[in-house]
Amino acid sequence: MECLPLEGAARMSILSAEWREYWRTIPALVFDDPRLLCRSLHSDDICNTLLQHNGPIVKFVLIIPYIHLTSAAPLILFISTNDLKEFTVIKKMGDLLELPSYIFSCANLTKLTLGRCKFNLPRSFSGFQHLVSIDFENVACLDLGSFVAKCPLLEKLSLRDIELGSNTFKLDFNMPKLKYLNMSGMLFDSINLDGCQGILSISVSLQKFLNLDENNGTKELIKFLERHSRVESLCFNKYFIKFLVKGGALSRFPATFIHVKDLQLTSIDSYFELSFALGVIQRCPNVERLRLDFFVCFEYHA
Secondary structure, three states, rough: OOOOHHHHHHHHHOOOHHHHHOOOOOEEEOOOOHHHHHHHHHHHHHHHHHHOOOOOEEEEEEEOOOOOOOEOOOHHHHHHOOOOEEEEEEEOOOEEEOOHHHHHHHHOOOOOEEEEEEEEOOOOOOOOOOOOEEEEEEEEEOOOHHHOOOOOOEEEEEEEEEEEOOOOEEEEOOOOOEEEEEOOOOOOOOOOOOOOOOOHHHHHHHOOEEEEEOOOOHHHHHHHHHHHHOOOOEEEEHHHHHHHHHOOOHOOOOOOOOOOOOOEEEEEEOOOHHHHHHHHOOOOOOEEEEEEEEEEOOOOOO
């Protein structure tokens, strides 16, 4: 029954008392069907489902396709009292959904995925000691650097189009287990990855061009790559490639990235960027997957 969509599992529960009892104890609640949600968010079916649930809720997923849900407080208050390990709330459109502080009481959380949400970090928050994955997109948080630093077992960190108030933030943490780092559409004042020597994949995308003296965090990331050649996956796109080209980063990269098997260089739109891309490819002799995307066509005359 756990393998069925939630609506299908509910229908199956009427076939027998045994299945009905099992339906009430399903540890994973996934509300991701747009047709079901269109009705449920108006009729409080989600709240009724939670009230009928008996037992731990290990996984909770809520995909909000429309804009009429403005508060998730009642839902989160209920599930925060369970042994929650995976929490996903993604709002597809409209204003950001404000998350209450209850979510920070889920001490056993291992996976946190948020889309179009906002939250304030409670002063009493001591960290998620078991969290291994953070995936944020269009999330607003003024204390994001502090939040990330209090999750010492993180293996995956994905931050895309984050609203930080001041537009920049500092990343300075010691996470030896961090393996996957994805940063897109945001600026950071400084970044210290010296305590993250286990990183295997790095993906960086900037949404605007930076002068060399405009963003220390990006330069610090380049310095990390200069010293750390054990990365297995590299993805540079949009204006980050322009920044690397202007800064002459290629000459400071390691002679070879012998461990890189997956290489992506996108939004290339000039001969200089193409030359940079070829130089990076030459430094990755063991690459197995290569992706080159050209933003516009360009001509080169010898």
